[in-house]
Amino acid sequence: MPETSTIFFLLVDGLIWGCIVALIALGLSLIFGIMNIINMAHGDLFMLGAVISVLVFDRLGSIWPALLIAPLILGIVALPTERYVLRPFEQKPLNTLIATLGLSFIIQQLVLMTWGGRPRRVPAPVEFTVDLFGVVFPGYRLVAGGLGLVLLGLLWLVVYKTSFGVKLRATIDQPEVADAMGIDTSRIRMLTFGLGVALAAAGGVLAAPIRNVFFLMGFDVMLMSFIVVIVGGLGNLLGTLVAALVLSGTEGFLSAFLAPVSARIVILILMAAVVVFRPRGLFSS
């Protein structure tokens, strides 16, 4: 039986990681909600965000500027990619999946070619520890979790409090009606894809000091994000957020008792149980 403090630490750490997973999974869910794109390259955009933060660290000595640079660059590159590469495949999940898997191969190999395959680490930009109920937490993890929450809050503002958000939700709910009402759904799609990519990039920047940065690092986070969107419901933003926090927290909690891989298998079995009873996600109406 592990000590209570260990369990507490792993649980909180899981929740913090859940904030970052939520950024990735919400991007996936948004993109699916609007375009029916299953974006297999999403984990690689997370990886690109982390790679950019290492590059920024090497040049400027801090990863903070990357939090602005990475989402901006990748978000802008994403716009024409959606319009000219992915648009013909949209609304057919399988086709988008294969096309984005093609993109995934291209991104991974380009990074391997130019940046090499050796894992890199960046030092945490803040060095302090926090004593929470007698358990010592590395400060950066709390900061990363907090920034993740801030970004989630910003996303909530964008989706629920701006006119863009209204148009976005209208396009998710009733694409034809939205189109007929004069909403430029083509532009909404491009911007939503850009937004989803920017979220993944920001997640990558936040994760860079916590994880090894290398060209295949997107795989693990993709695995978790896909489990999250399946449980939360594809296109269901609130469900995705709840599932990200609950599942990551559960995984952290379980890893106090089990090997990490066994914890992951338990999470997968939970997911399988959910889809047996709620084939469109736990929170579907």
Added chain:
Amino acid sequence: MTATETRPQAATPRTLSTGARIGIGAAVVAATAALGMFGPPGIRSLTVLVMILSIYAVSYGVLLGFVDLPSLGQSLFFGVGAYCAILPLTRADWSLWAVLGTSLVVGLALAFVTGTVAVRLSEAYHVIVTALFGAVAQLAADNFTPITGGEGGLSARIPPLRLGPWEISVYDAVPAFLLYLAFAVVAFLLMYGLVRSPIGTVWKAIRDNQDRALSAGYNVYAYKLAAFAIVGMFTAFSGALYAVNLRYTSTEFLGIAWSVLPFLWVLIGGTGTLTGPIIGVAIYTVFQFYVSQLWTHYLIILGVVMIAVLRWAPQGIMGIVRPGSTRNLLARRAAPAAEGDSDE
């Protein structure tokens, strides 16, 4: 808006007579056998790969093109099949028949169990859930190295196959070639018979209009599950032969790349045909062999090819050779996706 546009299927292609089909089939088999017996060793070993993987490709062609059950976790069955062949040989004195039989049974059972969860789901969920099964299986296998050997894998000495009075050793190139050819031909004929059987007719009905098949009284779920399980069995068998041919298996065979490949083979060759996947696997194997020698980052080319084929030639090679014989993936009706799923 190109989204919901449905293109009518092209006119039915000229069908070949049964005699012509048998003739072409026999000629292809004879030519392949001759290639194996008299061809140079390099060509022979590439052809062995094509024959073994064609079982995988054709079975995936059935799943995708005849049942419309796109799965991205087939590597689970391929990898498990490979382990079924090698693992018993490293620990016990099993015969080759026994390990191949084990791969069939385990593949069928595993696909049945995972299928009970996966085949009920709509397209997007089905694809992701099957991919997750495969990915987590690889993760688990990588961590249970005492059994699986991890990425380093396991190798075994393959016992000869007893066939009546004969013994065929996989270490003799020509007899082994003919053995793989025989397996590939039998597997192809079984699948060919299956899609032309009454079960296959129901599969095609489900593919073309699931709701209509449902209201006609067919148990769509049971038919899909049967397809998924049978295809899993053939996939595991292909994995077992692949491992026997290499005398080796590793957790790499469980990886997502091995789930993407069958899709690619079927896409290149032509969805909705049984011969297309074989053409696809042949083209891909030759491409992979030569291009990967020239450029280590050939996956970039592969990525571009995937997008380009899907964009400009989704009907595949069979669709170009015999227009109308394949199903155009792009023209498929959009799945009723996020319907009622958005919050609020």
